[in-house]
Amino acid sequence: MKCLPILFAFVMMGGNAMAQGCADAGFCSVGAMQHGKQKTDTLHNTIGFSAAVASGEKLSWVISPQLEIKTFIDQRSYLEVKLPFQIVTGNLGTNLGVGDLIATYTHRVSTKKTDKQLYYTIGMRFGLGNGDDALNAKPLPMAYQTSLGTTDVILGLSTNIGKYITLAAGIQQPVLQYNRNGYHTTADRDSIETVYFSSRYLQRAGDALLRVEAKKDWKHSGIHGGPLVLCHLANDKSILANGDKIELQNSAGFTVNVNLGYYYSTEKWVFDFTIAAPVYARENRPDGLTRNAIVIPRFTFKL
Secondary structure, eight states, X not given: OTTHHHHHHHHHHHXXXXXXXXXXXXXXXXXXXXXXXXXXXXXXXXXXXXXXEEEOGGGOEEEEEEEEEEEEEETTEEEEEEEEEEEEEETTEEEEEEOOEEEEEEEEEOOSSTTOOEEEEEEEEEOOSOSOOEETTEEOOGGGOSOOSEEEEEEEEEEEETTTEEEEEEEEEEEEEOXXXXXXXXXXXXXXXXXXXXXXXXXXOOEEEEEEEEEEEOSSEEEEEEEEXXXXXXXXXXXXXXXXXXXXXXXXXXXEEEEEEEEEEOSSEEEEEEEEEEEEOOSOOTTSOEESEEEEEEEEEEO
């Protein structure tokens, strides 16, 4: 644990020096796709509390306390529900509110090899807002919104390669678009501190992910880490005040994050701690998911 502050400082410096990204629309941390998968799975129903703290776009801060509930249907299937509360503060002010609800079903598939684990996940992200929050009668960019303003389908799977490597892949595709964000600018966002990515009536494209993770488990603890590649599958679109629909150029493309995690488990609870930062990001990120670095402590109680 003594090395974690040093590692976090390194990731913070690396993220600021090379890129801003993260770009996680939610599916990176659920079901089969979540980091540390297959390290602490038990048949316990659980209730957990996490508190993600992230450095966002233009030195804003995003704090996300989250309630996490997991309940088993049988020995190989479980449901998860995650509900965050979003607090965003920066040079435009402070906005807060309930975030988007994510509900997933995960199933462990029977395999012929006892050492082979294969999971699949299906789920939904339900946008509980439409991204139109304003402050002092001025529309806030998506970087300050508590909801993406979409309902998305989530699909994913994961498997292990031997004892120490886990692979995961997934897709998150918006199926309902009801974003009513009002923020648009024609200014050069890189030259003015308060100019953010334009996102008026944003219509998000889908995302895909590939996670490669190495892990080492001991009796009560373990570490895990590796790269997470995210691909925004197409350019997002925006609807201007005159009704014209435009493509937001360079909003499609890749983001590469690096994650490192630690956990400690007892018979009654699990504590885990994750740090992550991007090393490469797509150029245009109008969805407001830019993160320079993120820290996520979590306590999970076994019921």
